[in-house]
Amino acid sequence: MGFFWSVIFPIINLFVYMFVFRLVLRARWSDHQGATMVALIMLSGIVVWSAFSESMARTTNTLVENSNLIQKVVFPSEVLPAYIVISSLINMLIALPVVLLAIAYNIWVSPETDPELLAKAKAAGDPGLALGRTLVALPLLIVLQALFTTGLGMFFATLNLFWRDTAHLIGVAVTVWMFATPIFYPAALVDYANFGWVLDVNPMHWLIDCYRRILISNRWPEPEMLVRFTAASYVALTFGATFFFRQKRRFPDLL
16 A cells, blocks of 8 residues: 555544544543534644654664674664654655645635534634645754654764663653643643643644644744754754764664
8 A cells, every 4th residue: 555554544543543632531622622623733743743753663673683784884874763763754745735635625615614613713813724825834843853853863873872772762752641641631621720931842843733723724833843853853963963963983883
C-alpha cells in the first residue's frame, strides 16, 4: 500500500482515541464544540505527534543499526538522523491533506447545523472551522519541527552508543510525553488541575497549538508560543549537533 499507510495510520489512531477519550471518558474541549470539531482537533494533533514520535523512535537506534556503514567506509553519519526526520515529515505531509480535506468538507459540504452549539459558539466568540491565508505559515512550523527533532535525534543517537538502554528509555519517555501533551484533551483541564507548569515546559504543546490555530480556525500562531518553540529548536539543534560532532570520531570504537 506504500505511502497510503501514512494516511491510514493517523486515521486508525483517531478512531481508537476517539473511542477512548470521546465516547468512554467523554472528554470535551468546550460546551460549544461538537464531536466533529473534537475529532478534527484530535486528528491535527495526532498527525504532528506521529511524525515526532516516529522520528524519536528511529533516530535513537540509527547509529547502531547502521554500524556497518560507520565502521567500514568514510560515511557522513550525521546524515542518518536527518534522513529519518525528513522521512517522518514527508509522511506527515502526506497525512496533512487528509486533515485539510476533512476540515474543508465540514466547512463547505457538511457544516455544523445544531442551533444550540452554534449559539454557544457565537456567545463564546469561537469562529469555528475555517481555512485561509494562515496556511502560508505551515512551512515555517515544519522547518522548526525538523530542526527540533533533528537536534534531539542527534543527541539521543549519540547517547545510545554510550548507554544502550537509551532506546528503551526514549520509548517510555515519548509515551509519557504524549499523554502530558494536550492531544486528546483540552489544555484548559491541565490549568484547572493546577499543572499549568507542564504546558509551560512542553515544546510539543507549543508546536501543536501553533498547528491547530492554523489548521482548525485560520488564526496565526500565538507569538509567545512561536517564539518559545523557535528558541527550543535552536537550543535542541545546537546542543544535539555539538554533542554529536564532538563524539563522532569515537563512533567506530563505540560500535
